[in-house]
Amino acid sequence: MHLRFTRDELLRARAAIRHPWPVRLQDVDAGGVVFFPRYLEAFNDAMAALLERCGHPLPDLVKSGLLLPVVRAEAQYLAPLRFGERAAVAVVGVHCGRAGRLALGYRVERADGAPAAVGQTDHRAVSAAGFERTELPGPLREALLRAVGGG
Numbered sequence: 001m002h003l004r005f006t007r008d009e010l011l012r013a014r015a016a017i018r019h020p021w022p023v024r025l026q027d028v029d030a031g032g033v034v035f036f037p038r039y040l041e042a043f044n045d046a047m048a049a050l051l052e053r054c055g056h057p058l059p060d061l062v063k064s065g066l067l068l069p070v071v072r073a074e075a076q077y078l079a080p081l082r083f084g085e086r087a088a089v090a091v092v093g094v095h096c097g098r099a100g101r102l103a104l105g106y107r108v109e110r111a112d113g114a115p116a117a118v119g120q121t122d123h124r125a126v127s128a129a130g131f132e133r134t135e136l137p138g139p140l141r142e143a144l145l146r147a148v149g150g151g
Contacts, residue, residue, distance in 0.1 A: 003095040003103040003122065007076060010105050010118035015090035016148040017053055018109070019046040023085045033080040040073050043106045043121050046089035050104075054143035066137065068102065068123040075119035079110070086111045093120075094148040096141045100125030100134050104148075 021042050029035040048058045061068070081087055093105030101124060108117040125136045 003097050003101055005093050005095075005103070005105040005118075005120050007118055010092055010107050010120075011115055013092035013105065013107070014149075015092055015107070016094075017046065017050050018088040018090045019049040021045070021087045021089050021108070023081050023083055023087060025083050028083045032082055034082070036075070036077070039075045039077070039108065039117055039119060040121075042089045042108065043073070043075075043104070043119055044070075046091050046106060047104055047121065050091045050144070050147065054140070054147050056140050056143060061140070062128065065128045066134070066140075067126050067128050067131070069126060070121050071124050072122040073119070075117050077117050079114065079116045081108070081110070081116050087116060091148060094144045096136055096145065098135075100136055102136060102144075 023034060027034050027038045051058050051061065088109050090107045090109055091104060092107050095103040101122070103120060103122045106119045107115055110116050125134050126132060127134050
């Protein structure tokens, strides 16, 4: 199963959740625009907010022995964000695959709704005890698919 999102899919998809991202001084580089790894941090914050909304807060998953480490992350930058801007990270896609594979798609939106970036994080469900690959629990998979849609 191919767990990739296209740029067009990420730009057109309905947002399941919009997580606020006020651009702070420490988020920008010497050029005055958001430093590129900050987008990946913002994606992670949006994922945590989505899990919370789905009734599976990340701290509870960790306590239960389930981890969702990132195995691949990418972002495509469409327009710069600057200090003081109020953006949001929309979670716009989810793919759940075999062997605990999970892909989440994101769109960073400016205050006026214009896209500033799109991206994706790919995760693998593993046990906290031995870092062994495991399946996504059924209730978590179902909650994510209900919240975001996808396959």
